[in-house]
Amino acid sequence: xxxxxxxxxxxxxxxxxxxxxxxxxxxxxxxxxxxxxxxxxxxxxxxxxxxxxxxxxxxxxxxxxxxxxxxxxxxxxxxxxxxxxxxxxxxxxxxxxxxxxxxxxxxxxxxxxxxxxxxxxxxxxxxxxxxxxxxxxxxxxxxxxxxxxxxxxxxxxxxxxxxxxxxxxxxxxxxxxxxxxxxxxxxxxxxxxxxxxxxxxxxxxxxxxxxxxxxxxxxxxxxxxxxxxxxxxxxxxxxxxxxxxxxxxxxxxxxxxxxxxxxxxxxxxxxxxxxxxxxxxxxxxxxxxxxxxxxxxxxxxxxxxxxxxxxxxxxxxxxxxxxxxxxxxxxxxxxxxxxxxxxxxxxxxxxxxxxxxxxxxxxxxxxxxxxxxxxxxxxxxxxxxxxxxxxxxxxxxxxxxxxxxxxxxxxxxxxxxxxxxxxxxxxxxxxxxxxxxxxxxxxxxxxxxxxxxxxxxxxxxxxxxxxxxxxxxxxxxxxxxxxxxxxxxxxxxxxxxxxxxxxxxxxxxxxxxxxxxxxxxxxxxxxxxxxxxxxxxxxxxxxxxxxxxxxxxxxxxxxxxxxxxxxxxxxxxxxxxxxxxxxxxxxxxxxxxxxxxxxxxxxxxxxxxxxxxxxxxxxxxxxxxxxxxxxxxxxxxxxxxxxxxxxxxxxxxxxxxxxxxxxxxxxxxxxxxxxxxxxxxxxxxxxxxxxxx
Numbered sequence: 001x002x003x004x005x006x007x008x009x010x011x012x013x014x015x016x017x018x019x020x021x022x023x024x025x026x027x028x029x030x031x032x033x034x035x036x037x038x039x040x041x042x043x044x045x046x047x048x049x050x051x052x053x054x055x056x057x058x059x060x061x062x063x064x065x066x067x068x069x070x071x072x073x074x075x076x077x078x079x080x081x082x083x084x085x086x087x088x089x090x091x092x093x094x095x096x097x098x099x100x101x102x103x104x105x106x107x108x109x110x111x112x113x114x115x116x117x118x119x120x121x122x123x124x125x126x127x128x129x130x131x132x133x134x135x136x137x138x139x140x141x142x143x144x145x146x147x148x149x150x151x152x153x154x155x156x157x158x159x160x161x162x163x164x165x166x167x168x169x170x171x172x173x174x175x176x177x178x179x180x181x182x183x184x185x186x187x188x189x190x191x192x193x194x195x196x197x198x199x200x201x202x203x204x205x206x207x208x209x210x211x212x213x214x215x216x217x218x219x220x221x222x223x224x225x226x227x228x229x230x231x232x233x234x235x236x237x238x239x240x241x242x243x244x245x246x247x248x249x250x251x252x253x254x255x256x257x258x259x260x261x262x263x264x265x266x267x268x269x270x271x272x273x274x275x276x277x278x279x280x281x282x283x284x285x286x287x288x289x290x291x292x293x294x295x296x297x298x299x300x301x302x303x304x305x306x307x308x309x310x311x312x313x314x315x316x317x318x319x320x321x322x323x324x325x326x327x328x329x330x331x332x333x334x335x336x337x338x339x340x341x342x343x344x345x346x347x348x349x350x351x352x353x354x355x356x357x358x359x360x361x362x363x364x365x366x367x368x369x370x371x372x373x374x375x376x377x378x379x380x381x382x383x384x385x386x387x388x389x390x391x392x393x394x395x396x397x398x399x400x401x402x403x404x405x406x407x408x409x410x411x412x413x414x415x416x417x418x419x420x421x422x423x424x425x426x427x428x429x430x431x432x433x434x435x436x437x438x439x440x441x442x443x444x445x446x447x448x449x450x451x452x453x454x455x456x457x458x459x460x461x462x463x464x465x466x467x468x469x470x471x472x473x474x475x476x477x478x479x480x481x482x483x484x485x486x487x488x489x490x491x492x493x494x495x496x497x498x499x500x501x502x503x504x505x506x507x508x509x510x511x512x513x514x515x516x517x518x519x520x521x522x523x524x525x526x527x528x529x530x531x532x533x534x535x536x537x538x539x540x541x542x543x544x545x546x547x548x549x550x551x552x553x554x555x556x557x558x559x560x561x562x563x564x565x566x567x568x569x570x571x572x573x574x575x576x577x578x579x580x581x582x583x584x585x586x587x588x589x590x591x592x593x594x595x596x597x598x599x600x601x602x603x604x605x606x607x608x609x610x611x612x613x614x615x616x617x618x619x620x621x622x623x624x625x626x627x628x629x630x631x632x633x634x635x636x637x638x639x640x641x642x643x644x645x646x647x648x649x650x651x652x653x654x655x656x657x658x659x660x661x662x663x664x665x666x667x668x669x670x671x672x673x674x675x676x677x678x679x680x681x682x683x684x685x686x687x688x689x690x691x692x693x
Contacts, residue, residue: 071099126163208264341457544669561629
């Protein structure tokens with residue numbers, strides 16, 4: 001009964017315009033004032049000390065380098081989609097940077113390089129996040145919620161740091177916020193109206209852009225997708241709506257929010273291939289056919305035999321472009337040369353195919369099922385298997401090279417489909433190598449060997465002859481015959497679709513396989529909401545140290561907001577909690593939970609990831625966290641009058657601004673002494689011993 005009375009009351013309030021979200025427009029004077037103040041604060045905090053330190057800071061060494069590749073037209077490999085890096089290159093181009101700087105390592109002096117323009121463009125994208133989130137939160141909940149969310153974003157030191165430097169976070173957060181805002185605006189308009197179609201197209205474009213910057217952008221795709229599903233469900237629940245109308249709406253959503261983003265995603269890769277068409281040292285990350293499509297590629301000059309033949313010089317690689325490799329380094333326990341997996345193509349990847357029996361005709365083509373030996377070109381030693389256990393996987397046999405071949409050096413080569421007596425062609429056939437003496441199959445490991453093996457991957461011999469793993473499959477990618485008159489062909493360049501698909505696979509595999517560098521600071525997801533640890537972005541004697549860490553007061557307020565909403569949702573009064581009279585509307589609670597879903601979608605998946613993680617991975621969830629907190633503050637103060645809302649904003653705003661001025665040196669430079677050790681009052685304001693500044 002109370003719930004029914006509450007809903008009737010809410011309908012009356014909506015009818016009188018008290019909660020009419022349609023009135024929250026640019027014509028609203030108070031909204032104008034809010035936006036102007038927030039934009040000024042955002043620009044002031046993001047553009048302050050933008051050009052200091054004047055050295056390469058943290059991952060600028062990667063993303064500045066990638067931007068330079070675009071400006072020079074050179075090929076490279078990275079684990080992220082290309083849009084963000086192309087934007088950084090465009091920022092550099094329009095501000096006078098020509099791509100000549102090396103970006104060799106953090107701490108390198110920029111000297112006369114015009115780097116400030118690239119940072120300024122990133123900072124402007126970062127500043128745009130604040131008004132986007134303010135408008136989205138205001139339209140969904142209230143002006144009070146929008147103000148609180150905006151202030152939390154303005155005064156967070158971590159968000160400032162991430163969007164001040166030449167990194168992908170500024171484009172990522174910009175398009176994430178644009179997606180949230182554009183979908184919010186979409187819901188304001190009547191379905192099938194002109195403005196609705198325009199807004200829907202903007203949502204599709206924003207989705208296509210956010211997932212083309214980093215793969216984490218796919219989480220906001222899920223967030224939007226859940227809202228779309230709910231909208232279709234509500235639409236279908238209306239008895240006045242026919243099945244045909246529901247199918248029409250579903251088709252329009254699918255076209256705009258699935259097909260359009262995928263077309264944009266593909267289009268950005270087309271641009272990427274166009275602007276990185278020159279061959280470089282980074283080519284080895286790709287297949288020979290990919291390399292052959294690049295300008296000035298040496299691979300295009302290689303003339304391969306059409307089929308595998310004895311005495312051919314060969315190179316084998318796995319589906320992950322890891323090459324069968326050997327060198328002069330030895331295993332210390334058995335003093336035999338190592339066989340490893342290596343990602344760069346060089347002379348140590350080359351082998352000569354020899355017959356296992358001297359009586360074999362060395363001039364004939366090798367067929368699937370034949371028994372062969374592989375002789376390493378550089379060391380003249382033969383691939384062999386010994387009974388010693390593997391280094392990383394002790395259930396496997398050890399693979400080495402020996403000077404004098406024996407039965408342990410004989411391997412049966414078979415195509416993946418196990419078709420006997422079929423010819424083996426480069427690039428087309430996938431083969432396995434089975435040791436006849438040990439009844440095991442050559443396998444590429446995934447774990448890195450110790451220092452004495454150059455930190456390369458282990459190659460061992462697996463006893464899983466049935467249902468062989470993918471790591472036991474190799475592709476013949478280099479097959480040069482001794483006799484130049486033998487039937488040959490040049491490496492065929494890969495087409496656009498083949499290059500696109502290969503790049504998707506390699507990006508995903510490399511992303512999932514990322515491991516920390518030696519001495520590198522990493523973190524775990526449980527640390528992020530409590531601001532447990534940070535990262536040094538730069539240490540400069542003159543300009544101080546930039547330490548990437550969130551404003552602890554902002555994080556504390558956000559944590560309270562999340563916990564409050566979670567506890568509220570877990571309580572027995574899920575829809576409306578009343579103590580005589582209702583404290584907040586169901587609409588506000590429902591929208592707060594949508595923001596909570598966005599937070600969880602951008603946070604929980606990191607607990608399931610095996611790759612290396614850093615604190616900055618939390619900041620997509622952090623943006624949703626601020627919207628949750630703004631909604632919670634609006635909920636608990638909903639019964640207060642307009643004047644008290646200003647008081648709440650004033651008190652919380654002063655608290656956040658005060659904490660920002662205290663912790664601002666985290667973003668703008670903590671003083672350092674002659675030994676580059678930080679000093680000053682912040683040393684006494686550590687919340688955790690894990691704060692290393």
